[in-house]
Amino acid sequence: MIPAANLHGRNHPAFLAEQIQMLHAPVAPTLMKLSIDLLTSAPLLPNGAATILAFHVWRYSAMPTRRHFLISFVTTPIVLPSLGHAASTPVELPLTASCADDHELTPAQTEGPYFTPESPEKQDFASDAPGGERLTLAGYVLTKKCQPVAKALIELWHADESGTYDNIGYKLRGHQFTDADGKWWFETIVPGLYPGRTRHYHVKVQRPGGNVLTTQLYFANEPGNQRDRIFNEALLLDIRATSDGKFGRYDFIVA
Known part of the structure; x- marks a missing residue:
């Protein structure tokens, strides 16, 4: 799970991409690739946007297949x-x-x-x-x-x-x-x-x-x-x- 403190304190795309890759729950490959590509290639995300994106990726990844x-x-x-x-x-x-x-x-x-x-x-x-x-x-x-x-x-x-x-x-x-x-x-x-x-x-x-x-x-x-x-x-x-x-x-x- 992505720590809440990191989500609120770190909006840098590279940091969030690393957090997504560290998830233990399985993530659909297409969603994983899309999320990481967006995060690593985008400029610094606006306040709150990174938190929302990362949360939804985590929520999706936590669901069973x-x-x-x-x-x-x-x-x-x-x-x-x-x-x-x-x-x-x-x-x-x-x-x-x-x-x-x-x-x-x-x-x-x-x-x-x-x-x-x-x-x-x-x-x-x-x-x-x-x-x-x-x-x-x-x-x-x-x-x-x-x-x-x-x-x-x-x-x-x-x-x-x-x-x-x-x-x-x-x-x-x-x-x-x-x-x-x-x-x-x-x-x-x-x-x-x-x-x-x-x-x-x-x-x-x-x-x-x-x-x-x-x-x-x-x-x-x-x-x-x-x-x-x-x-x-x-x-x-x-x-x-x-x-x-x-x-x-x-x-x-x-x-």
């Missing part, structure tokens, strides 16, 4: 109520559904008009829409007794940042299978809005030998949620802000 959330999610065992414990440290992100013995299944919703069958198997959707806001989408597939389901199918499709679906190819469309611990994740973007709907993802989930769950996932505090005729707050994502986008979590409970 999507990768940090994903690593924590992937490497930390799940705490299942039916087991009462995990193999090691409890997971940092709690289950998005209150899973207990014989808990209710994840609500089903309409497929919508833009589903395309035979999607490719992939996790990286973000490269399909490089201009969109990045979001890592992750979660578990669980049984009604809170047991993780391995090799469950997860199929995802959604609009791009402008609210448009690719109905010709497979941009922002694909599927994958849960790992041995029932975990799944996609690297994608925040979908845009299109007329008549709030912001959402479309998902299909199927455990081996089970029924297909077709549903949708939503964002909290969206103005369109209350106007959307099928919005269901039980399908809200747990969204965390990161320094390079967002991390969204949802755990499906399937039959």
Whole structure:
């Protein structure tokens, strides 16, 4: 952290650039380079300007990245109520559904008009829409007794940042299978809005030998949620802000 005394007493660009480089928290490379270039090439900054710039760089650098959330999610065992414990440290992100013995299944919703069958198997959707806001989408597939389901199918499709679906190819469309611990994740973007709907993802989930769950996932505090005729707050994502986008979590409970 940059000491407050130094911020208020030293406005010289070279000094501030050195302080930024000394930050222990990770900083997005583009922001780091831009900040240091500005500071080292500019004349002495006006009173207060250096303090404000350095503070915002520090604040940005202190935020975790999507990768940090994903690593924590992937490497930390799940705490299942039916087991009462995990193999090691409890997971940092709690289950998005209150899973207990014989808990209710994840609500089903309409497929919508833009589903395309035979999607490719992939996790990286973000490269399909490089201009969109990045979001890592992750979660578990669980049984009604809170047991993780391995090799469950997860199929995802959604609009791009402008609210448009690719109905010709497979941009922002694909599927994958849960790992041995029932975990799944996609690297994608925040979908845009299109007329008549709030912001959402479309998902299909199927455990081996089970029924297909077709549903949708939503964002909290969206103005369109209350106007959307099928919005269901039980399908809200747990969204965390990161320094390079967002991390969204949802755990499906399937039959």
